[in-house]
Amino acid sequence: MIDSVEGKKRSNEMQTSAVETTAPGAEVADIAALALELTKANGAEDAKVEISRTESRSVTVRNGVPAERKFQLVSEVTITVFRDGRxxxxxxSDLSRSGLDAAIVAALSIAAVTARDEAAGPADEKHLASDIHDLDLCHPADVALDDMVESARRAEAAAYAVDKAIAATNGASVHVAHGVSLLATSRGFMGSTPWSMNAISATAVAAGERERQIGFWSDAARVYESLPSPDEIGKTAASRALGALNSRSVPTQTCPVLFEPMAAMGLLREFVAAASGDALYRTGSFLKDRVGTSLFPExxxxxxxxxxxxxxxxxxxxGDGISVSRRAVIDRGVLRGYFLGLYAARRLKMEPTGSGYGPHNLEVRSERSSTADDLRSMLSKLGRGLFVTDLVGGGVNRLNGDLSRAARGFWVEGGEIQFAVSGVTLASNLFDMFRGLRAIGGDRLARGGITTGSWLIDEMKVGGL
Incomplete structure (x- = not known):
């Protein structure tokens, strides 16, 4: 058993005491203000200061025994300086005055040998957020480490209990964390976000005659009590592993493909990546200059x-203090905007969209979807084709949208699952896939800031035997 609690606790206590000795009672806002003052004193024209303080605990159980227990208390500041267009x-992690000063001197030394960049610099005042309100993101978990271990044990035990074919697990884990993130700039912006994040996961291994299949399931929430039960997590992981047993390939063909919600999220992430600043200005994207064009069905x-x-x-x-807003990125099939942080927006000569930390809570909607469109209904709409539960490897050529991904799932005939499928590759183009999105399921799932139902795409190339 690996138990790293005490060592990490001692290390973090030493770090915390150092901060408190050099800046007694200082909060992150005071540290940020001091850092900005020091950047100016050292000759920076502008600066950005990001501070994070995080307390986290996590446990992992394997075969009913705690395999890992961690406690971490981390404080870190990132200082960005701007001078002479650089x-x-x-x-x-040294938040003392001398520690901050040393970091600033180092940053200015690095800046002195970097190339000028006209797109660099803090956000203009007109773009800065002014309405910072409580989004109810911080609910520190009041749960003992022993209770976390027991929840992980329950998840693993529930996986084993599903079927004797569950021969092993790669463990079950419970993680809780909370902290505060603060951003301050020399242009007068300062905003802080208290937050919490709690998660539970399990990985089950199913054994067949000549194969082993892995099933994974997890969930996360701001509030610990909002997490699903450990038993549900373990059972789902086991079911996914068992469902993949006795899989086979299918002949190469063109057919409709149904993506379960977790797999569909992977497709949406490909859209986000292609519509994000880095791809648009740096490597090129098939979505460049496509704002205002139709990408999806109406x-x-x-x-x-x-x-x-x-x-x-x-x-x-x-991440630059720029205000965010609620918007339709795709509106009745039409692309209405990109995901642009400040730097990318300047490179593209466009307005920033407040996407310096990435997208915010994306939800895929269809005017034709209803709660009656459950998995059985979506399989019926699929008729004959491939039902995808996992996408593996491969990727997308963002210059032209060509996609090639290995997949596993189930073959469906007459709207009924016939057998598990693996060893196949999906090939298509994202333009064609988005336009061919025939239906969105009512089996909605939310994970990691994305909410969607299953996706039924009318035609893809399935490469198999």
């Missing part, structure tokens, strides 16, 4: 809402 960043919209209470991707400002 910028550089350094990070330190019934499909993708809504971004940063202000969801307790949302996993909720925030009032981005």
């Amino acid at each position: 910028r550089a960043s350094t990070a330190t 019934d499909i919209s993708v809504i971004e809402d940063p202000f969801v209470k307790r949302g996993m991707s909720s925030r009032c400002f981005d």
